[in-house]
Amino acid sequence: xxxxxxxxxxxxxxxxxxxxxxxxxxxxxxxxxxxxxxxxxxxxxxxxxxxxxxxxxxxxxxxxxxxxxxxxxxxxxxxxxxxxxxxxxxxxxxxxxxxxxxxxxxxxxxxxxxxxxxxxxxxxxxxxxxxxxxxxxxxxxxxxxxxxxxxxxxxxxxxxxxxxxxxxxxxxxxxxxxxxxxxxxxxxxxxxxxxxxxxxxxxxxxxxxxxxxxxxxxxxxxxxxxxxxxxxxxxxxxxxxxxxxxxxxxx
Amino acid sequence: xxxxxxxxxxxxxxxxxxxxxxxxxxxxxxxxxxxxxxxxxxxxxxxxxxxxxxxxxxxxxxxxxxxxxxxxxxxxxxxxxxxxxxxxxxxxxxxxxxxxxxxxxxxxxxxxxxxxxxxxxxxxxxxxxxxxxxxxxxxxxxxxxxxxxxxxxxxxxxxxxxxxxxxxxxxxxxxxxxxxxxxxxxxxxxxxxxxxxxxxxxxxxxxxxxxxxxxxxxxxxxxxxxxxxxxxxxxxxxxxxxxxxxxxxxxxxxxxxxxxxxxxxxxxxxxxxxxxxxxxxxxxxxxxxxxxxxxxxxxxxxxxxxxxxxxxx
Amino acid sequence: xxxxxxxxxxxxxxxxxxxxxxxxxxxxxxxxxxxxxxxxxxxxxxxxxxxxxxxxxxxxxxxxxxxxxxxxxxxxxxxxxxxxxxxxxxxxxxxxxxxxxxxxxxxxxxxxxxxxxxxxxxxxxxxxxxxxxxxxxxxxxxxxxxxxxxxxxxxxxxxxxxxxxxxxxxxxxxxxxxxxxxxxxxxxxxxxxxxxxxxxxxxxxxxxxxxxxxxxxxxxxxxxxxxxxxxxxxxxxxxxxxxxxxxxxxxxxxxxxxxxxxxxxxxxxxxxxxxxxxxxxxxxxxxxxxxxxxxxxxxxxxxxxxxxxxxxxxxxxxxxxxxxxxxxxxxxxxxxxxxxxxxxxxxxxxxxxxxxxxxxxxxxxxxxxxxxxxxxxxxxxxxxxxxxxxxxxxxxxxxxxxxxxxxxxxxxxxxxxxxxxxxxx
Numbered sequence: 004x005x006x007x008x009x010x011x012x013x014x015x016x017x018x019x020x021x022x023x024x025x026x027x028x029x030x031x032x033x034x035x036x037x038x039x040x041x042x043x044x045x046x047x048x049x050x051x052x053x054x055x056x057x058x059x060x061x062x063x064x065x066x067x068x069x070x071x072x073x074x075x076x077x078x079x080x081x082x083x084x085x086x087x088x089x090x091x092x093x094x095x096x097x098x099x100x101x102x103x104x105x106x107x108x109x110x111x112x113x114x115x116x117x118x119x120x121x122x123x124x125x126x127x128x129x130x131x132x133x134x135x136x137x138x139x140x141x142x143x144x145x146x147x148x149x150x151x152x153x154x155x156x157x158x159x160x161x162x163x164x165x166x167x168x169x170x171x172x173x174x175x176x177x178x179x180x181x182x183x184x185x186x187x188x189x190x191x192x193x194x195x196x197x198x199x200x201x202x203x204x205x206x207x208x209x210x211x212x213x214x215x216x217x218x219x220x221x222x223x224x225x226x227x228x229x230x231x232x233x234x235x236x237x238x239x240x241x242x243x244x245x246x247x248x249x250x251x252x253x254x
Numbered sequence: 255x256x257x258x259x260x261x262x263x264x265x266x267x268x269x270x271x272x273x274x275x276x277x278x279x280x281x282x283x284x285x286x287x288x289x290x291x292x293x294x295x296x297x298x299x300x301x302x303x304x305x306x307x308x309x310x311x312x313x314x315x316x317x318x319x320x321x322x323x324x325x326x327x328x329x330x331x332x333x334x335x336x337x338x339x340x341x342x343x344x345x346x347x348x349x350x351x352x353x354x355x356x357x358x359x360x361x362x363x364x365x366x367x368x369x370x371x372x373x374x375x376x377x378x379x380x381x382x383x384x385x386x387x388x389x390x391x392x393x394x395x396x397x398x399x400x401x402x403x404x405x406x407x408x409x410x411x412x413x414x415x416x417x418x419x420x421x422x423x424x425x426x427x428x429x430x431x432x433x434x435x436x437x438x439x440x441x442x443x444x445x446x447x448x449x450x451x452x453x454x455x456x457x458x459x460x461x462x463x464x465x466x467x468x469x470x471x472x473x474x475x476x477x478x479x480x481x482x483x484x485x486x487x488x489x490x491x492x493x494x495x496x497x498x499x500x501x502x503x504x505x506x507x508x509x510x511x512x513x514x515x516x517x518x519x520x521x522x523x524x525x526x527x528x529x530x531x532x533x534x535x536x537x538x539x540x541x542x543x544x545x546x547x548x549x550x551x552x553x554x555x556x557x558x559x560x561x562x563x564x565x566x567x
Numbered sequence: 568x569x570x571x572x573x574x575x576x577x578x579x580x581x582x583x584x585x586x587x588x589x590x591x592x593x594x595x596x597x598x599x600x601x602x603x604x605x606x607x608x609x610x611x612x613x614x615x616x617x618x619x620x621x622x623x624x625x626x627x628x629x630x631x632x633x634x635x636x637x638x639x640x641x642x643x644x645x646x647x648x649x650x651x652x653x654x655x656x657x658x659x660x661x662x663x664x665x666x667x668x669x670x671x672x673x674x675x676x677x678x679x680x681x682x683x684x685x686x687x688x689x690x691x692x693x694x695x696x697x698x699x700x701x702x703x704x705x706x707x708x709x710x711x712x713x714x715x716x717x718x719x720x721x722x723x724x725x726x727x728x729x730x731x732x733x734x735x736x737x738x739x740x741x742x743x744x745x746x747x748x749x750x751x752x753x754x755x756x757x758x759x760x761x762x763x764x765x766x767x768x769x770x771x772x773x774x775x776x777x778x779x780x781x782x783x784x785x786x787x788x789x790x791x792x793x794x795x796x797x798x799x800x801x802x803x804x805x806x807x808x809x810x811x812x813x814x815x816x817x818x819x820x821x822x823x824x825x826x827x828x829x830x831x832x833x834x835x836x837x838x839x840x841x842x843x844x845x846x847x848x849x850x851x852x853x854x855x856x857x858x859x860x861x862x863x864x865x866x867x868x869x870x871x872x873x874x875x876x877x878x879x880x881x882x883x884x885x886x887x888x889x890x891x892x893x894x895x896x897x898x899x900x901x902x903x904x905x906x907x908x909x910x911x912x913x914x915x916x917x918x919x920x921x922x923x924x925x926x927x928x929x930x931x932x933x934x935x936x937x938x939x940x941x942x943x944x945x946x947x948x949x950x951x952x953x954x955x956x957x958x959x960x961x962x963x964x965x966x967x968x969x970x971x972x973x974x975x976x977x978x979x980x981x982x983x984x985x986x987x988x989x990x991x992x
Contacts, residue, residue: 055765081767093765095758106755110767114748116776121746168767289678338861345620348678349817350860352622356810356853364847364908365915473806477689484682541697548690552671555683559675 007066008033008202009054009085009172014063014073016046016053016226023049025226026063031172036203038213041223047206048090050223051176054204055087056080067172081110086170090177090206092157094164096150100141103149103160105132107167131167138197139163155186159193166197173198175205179212191216214238256387261506263386267395269502270402274457275475276482276494277409278450284489285425285446287344288336291351293454294476295358300324300455301462301471302362305373313376313463321456328451332444355472363469370468398460405453406495413491422446481547485554487561496562501547508543582731586724594723595795596839600832601727601734602791607816607831608738608824609784614813615821616745617777618757619673620681623688625808626668627661627782631789632799633702634660639710639793649715654733654790661786662779669778673771676760688809695801707800710793720794730791737787742824744780753777814856820866829868847912854904877971889967896964899957907950909934914941 009031016024023046031037039047052058054065056077065073072080095103105122108131109115122128136142139159144152149160158178165173178194179187191212194203207213213220214234221231222243230240237243279293303320304313311319331354339346374380375394382390413419425432425442433439462471482501486493539546554561586594610624631654638656642648648655672683695702702708712720720726744750752773755763760770793799812831819830834852841848859866865873878886913919913932922930931938939946 057765076769077764078767078769081765086767087765089762089765093759093762095755095762097758098754102751102754106751106763107766109748109752115752115768115773116749118744118747118749118780120748121743122748122751123746125748164762164766283678289682335857335861339864342864344678346860346864348620348681349813350857352810352813353853353857353860356814357850357857360847360850360853364850364912367915367917477685477806480682481686484679484686488678542694544693545690548686548693551686552683552690555675555679556671559679 006033007031008068009204010064010066011050011054012064012066014050014053014065015061016049016058017061023226024053024060027223027226027228029221029228029231031202031204032219033202034200035218036198036205036216038217038220039204039206039223040208040210040213040220045223046226047223048176049226051087051174051204051206054080055085055174081168081170084168084171085174086165086168086172087174088161088165088176088178090180092154092161094149094157094160096148098149099146100149100152100160101132101136101145104135104163104167105129107164108132108135111168135163135167138166139193155182155190158182158186158190162190162193162197170201172202172204175203175207177206177208179207179209187212256389257510259386260389260391261510262503263391264395265503265506266499267399267402267502268506269499270399270406271457271461272479272482272502273495273498274402274405275454276479276486276498277405277491278453279479280483280486280489280491280494281409282447282450283483285422286336286443288347288351289344289480289488290447290450291348291476292331292354292358293351293450294472294479295355296324296328296451296454297458297461297475298362298467298469298472299327299358300458301373301467302366302371302458303455304459304462305371305467308373308376313379317456317459320459321452324455324458325448325452327455329444329448331451332447336447337440355476359469359472366469368469370466373462373467375463394464398464401456401460405456409491478547481551483561485551485561487563490561490563493561493563501550504546504550505543508546509540511539514538579735582735586727591723594727596836598723598727598730598791598795599839600835601730602788602795603812603815603831603835604828605734605737605791606785606788606812607819607827608741609781609788610812611816611821611824611827612741612744612753612784613778613781614816615827616750616753616757617774617781618760619676619774619778620813621672621778621781621809622681622685622806622813623809624684624781624785624812625806626688626691626804627665627785628789628792628808628812629691629799629801629803630664630782631657631661631786632793632803633708633789634786635790635793636708636710636797636799639712639797640708643713645713650713650720650794651715651718651729651732653794654787657786657788657790657793658783659786661789662783664786665779665782666775669775669782673774673778685806685809688804689806692801692804692806695804702801705800707798707802709798711797712794726795730795733787733791737784738828741784745824749773749776814852818852818856818859818866820868820870822865823868823872826866826868829871830866833867845909845912846916847908850908851905881971886971889964889971892960892964892967896957896961899953899960903950903953903957906934906953910939910941910946910950 011029307316383393486497635657815831816827820826
């Protein structure tokens with residue numbers, strides 16, 4: 004259970020002068036739910052971009068299982084079983100909800116270049132899309148244009164798309180950002196449910212969510228992971244309180 | 255040597271002229287994200303307006319007046335056309351200006367006919383500035399170059415030394431932020447669009463008299479200007495300057511070069527074989543001068559996609 | 568859905584019997600309409616469905632044309648490819664060129680993509696006249712249709728049926744493509760290419776393939792043009808043709824599959840019909856395009872869908888008043904514009920200006936079967952009055968339309984689009 008499925012080894016990233024990620028070390032164990040927290044500007048989203056292939060690290064190693072994936076293209080990383088969501092909702096706004104999910108499901112079946120057969124005839128894709136719709140509880144909305152969904156529904160759709168390729172590792176970037184209380188509860192249950200049996204790395208600002216959902220937590224400050232541990236350990240960690248909670252009290 | 259000097263002079267001046275048109279285009283793009291397809295049409299309108307007005311008010315006033323009028327036209331286009339479709343996105347804006355190009359060209363044809371008009375340099379400007387290797391060098395060319403340099407200087411000072419310039423630069427980088435700070439960004443957009451159009455109009459009014467003034471001039475120049483801004487880096491003023499000069503020089507030199515790929519192979523001793531191959535091999539550089547800017551643009555996009563001076567996108 | 572099918576069947580039937588009704592000269596116009604329709608439909612695969620706005624699509628049309636002509640000359644209708652199958656060569660030419668150009672152009676998105684396609688087309692346009700081997704220099708190349716399959720392809724009617732067959736087949740294939748996995752991905756590409764990457768798709772390769780497919784069908788259209796005209800020259804690569812297909816496609820409406828077909832067919836038809844009546848057809852086309860871009864971004868097809876949705880909701884009778892006033896508005900306004908443009912065109916034409924004698928009143932011009940004096944107030948008041956009347960009726964039409972819409976919350980373009988493309992289940 005404790006073997007690492009995703010490891011960051013001394014990862015650095017600079018944009019010109021700005022050194023954003025400064026030797027980040029992180030281990031995501033197989034099957035755990037792991038949160039990355041930290042003050043604004045600590046580099047959490049950058050870290051996700053590095054892992055998912057949107058950005059390339061300036062130096063250091065990122066291992067998915069045994070394979071070093073730094074510098075791979077996003078689609079390659081996705082093929083290796085890592086899927087991510089985005090902080091700012093990133094869906095296909097003009098397509099129906101069903102279509103959004105179906106496009107995500109299709110990839111797993113390697114149908115990118117199939118142009119000789121109607122999509123209707125791939126019954127497996129259809130079944131899986133419907134299953135996914137049910138999982139993210141959007142069955143009633145399947146014919147609705149994704150742009151017309153409510154905010155939390157769009158977030159659910161985003162999670163659904165992230166899950167569609169049956170990934171080993173899931174990265175969720177602030178899935179609850181901008182949600183009301185009820186919506187957060189709904190999303191929390193959803194995430195708990197759909198990440199059963201997978202490894203989850205999540206960036207989230209809502210501490211209630213983080214502490215109730217996650218097995219372990221890493222604290223990122225100024226591009227460095229200053230502490231990793233169980234929720235109780237993190238609560239008790241003095242450095243975390245100084246660097247993170249302390250700062251937040253000041254602000 | 256004569257060829258070199260004259261080509262150099264002509265190239266630089268043509269480049270400066272290109273800059274006058276592309277400066278506005280790149281400024282507008284950098285600021286509003288709109289690639290204004292109709293920009294070269296402003297150039298053409300400037301030429302035709304000056305041609306018409308000079309019959310009534312004389313050349314100098316006609317040039318100045320048409321500059322102002324084309325600026326107003328730009329303001330109208332921004333205010334009543336582009337702003338309306340802004341919500342549909344940049345592709346939509348591009349298409350709209352594309353349509354306007356058509357309308358402007360057709361209106362010009364309607365009023366002036368589908369042929370070039372007799373727009374000439376006035377007598378009092380039509381003299382030789384100096385002699386280059388016993389040939390007269392026209393003063394008017396120098397005038398065009400001088401005006402372009404003046405414009406460059408003015409824009410530069412305006413952008414870097416004045417409050418307005420600071421607001422404009424802020425609006426380029428962070429429109430929302432500039433708006434939040436209480437600046438009237440739509441007004442700034444409109445003004446920049448107007449100024450950009452006016453510059454193109456000025457260039458047209460000046461250059462129309464020297465080159466030809468016909469309904470196709472917008473399209474011909476338009477494509478070259480696009481090449482300039484892409485090569486220079488969309489949104490970069492310095493890039494536009496460098497690329498304009500580069501393209502100006504290339505165009506001016508290429509027409510005089512009688513070499514072909516076959517001559518290159520000739521250096522390797524395979525000249526005869528290459529001559530027999532024909533096709534691309536025996537094309538003279540001079541005859542394909544028009545294609546070189548496009549080839550350059552493709553090359554730039556391949557090796558440095560954001561252009562010479564563009565920010566990494 | 569059923570209605571659409573019936574309408575399509577009727578349309579197809581009409582197209583089949585058309586040559587029997589039309590005079591021979593018109594059959595040629597019909598062929599041009601069909602070709603333009605296919606070209607626009609191919610273009611829309613790239614632009615409307617794939618979200619990549621190309622300003623140089625005439626290049627692939629032209630390449631298809633030249634490739635077909637070379638094949639006509641090389642094969643003489645014998646060998647593996649008899650005359651009716653020659654557009655396949657055009658398709659091949661378009662596809663290969665599309666692959667090369669597309670690989671290049673799709674490296675960038677958005678405005679840059681458009682600029683690259685423009686530059687590539689211009690490159691070809693300025694290079695073509697110098698490559699006499701390939702494009703026959705300034706004169707171009709020509710060929711003859713050889714008989715095949717017991718047909719001699721000597722008259723327009725046979726060419727018409729050949730064209731019709733290819734166009735219907737190609738458009739059907741293009742439609743079928745939108746239903747395949749790759750076709751669905753093409754829509755996703757337009758909506759959000761960035762997200763596709765993170766779903767594990769190779770976006771660049773997908774873009775290139777969509778580009779090449781679009782170029783392939785444009786190549787078929789070019790091939791048909793070659794078969795029809797039996798000649799081609801480098802003018803085919805002119806910016807004008809690239810612009811034309813953009814205009815046609817958007818006037819027809821990019822968000823509906825058959826929109827571009829409608830737009831191209833109508834525009835070509837009117838262009839043909841108007842070429843005798845006016846010299847300013849391009850101006851009208853440009854005006855129409857700008858109007859569409861500003862006031863009805865979903866194009867003519869969007870307009871049709873909007874109205875038919877209202878008819879379905881409220882029945883014919885309820886819609887008639889609004890439709891009537893909309894028609895009157897359109898009629899009055901276009902009359903005003905046409906009046907103004909045609910008057911100006913006549914007054915400023917070279918022939919007319921040559922008639923003028925100094926200090927004499929300007930002679931009358933004839934328009935709509937009447938004589939109008941340029942000096943008379945009425946001549947200039949007419950378009951103004953017509954325009955004013957049009958604007959007044961427009962107010963009325965607007966109010967009626969809003970009343971039709973009042974209890975329907977979302978009839979925006981988004982809702983429209985979801986209805987068009989959301990069809991799956």
